[in-house]
Amino acid sequence: MEFKTLLAISLGAILANNFIFSQFLGICPFMGVSKKIDTATGMGAAVTFVMGLASAFTWLANKFLLTPFHLEYMQTVTFILVIAALVQFVEMFLQKSMPSLYTALGIYLPLITTNCAVLGVALLNIQNNYNFIESVIYGITGGLGFLLAIVLFASIRERLAFADSPKAFEGFPIALITAGLMALGFMGFSGLRVF
């Protein structure tokens, strides 16, 4: 059963229940950092990495800190602290060991703290009663789904910049409409069943 469940979780997180197009998590960076493909790719990769780590650490914190002491109501506060610390740590680690990647990501790294996809995945893991491995897989594949969405969207937006759209729709509104059409496309995946 293990493999099948994991496959189902992964496909669900990447395609059918894509974090952006069907769960609306992480829209802010999706809209903000999608003007160029390079930065979009960097952001997507960083988010994937942090989401995987955050899933692991928040799951452990919930299992070994909150549940034994019956402090489940402190979930939100604990998780956001864990994520903030984690992002800070990743930032310091990258700065020391991979300075080129660090400069490429620049300002986007600290912004991941307030990416709702990261906190969202931590909360959803607990809500869905996933075990440790399932949580980590869900985190990573959810991040991959985000990466896929933001890279596709950025490549459309690069062309959109030259398009002749109505004055009122220029910039953000036309991008939202585009995202809506992409969401329509991703709805096609909802028929996907692995079992």
Next chain:
Amino acid sequence: MNLGKQFKEGVITNNPVLVQLLGMCSTLAITTNIPNGLGMGVSVLIILTASNVAISAIRKIVPNKIRIAMYIVVIAGFVTCVDLLLQAFVPSIAASLGVFIPLIVVNCIILGRAESFASKNSILASAWDGICQGIGYTLVLLAMCAVRELFGAGTLAGIQVLPKSYQPAGVLTLPVGGFLVLGCLIAAMQWALSKSKKKEESK
């Protein structure tokens, strides 16, 4: 302190969603019917006002370097309060908003107002700013809900408004509808703002 000006900014000229483009996630996700939108809007209004007051009160003793972390903890505290209150008194709304209540912590409107307004202004001004921005946010949510519910299901707050013969455009209540309706709303806002600007210039 200019109450009227702040109110106008919060609701129209500097509306958190339509002009500052903050807080997209919740705006898109939960605006499928009016009770949801109202619940979310009022929750954010309360949290925004409370956190603005608290952050304004501690603005002089917080070291600059760790201010963001402190703000997030303050906000997370208020969000937990509201989350527990909703679960206790309106469980149906708490259930349908689900994970988006705890996610108010990372709603950029609240952190954005804390950073750009509450950390620089007096307690009273910050409280009023929280109320104005909260009202602006709630109004946008309600507008989105009304459009999506009316045309997506033919009802308003659960009451049948359009005649039964109306074939609901179900696509509006799906994620797609959220993107499309918000895109059109922002476009309308840009159009209206540019028009009023032209009017002022021609005067």
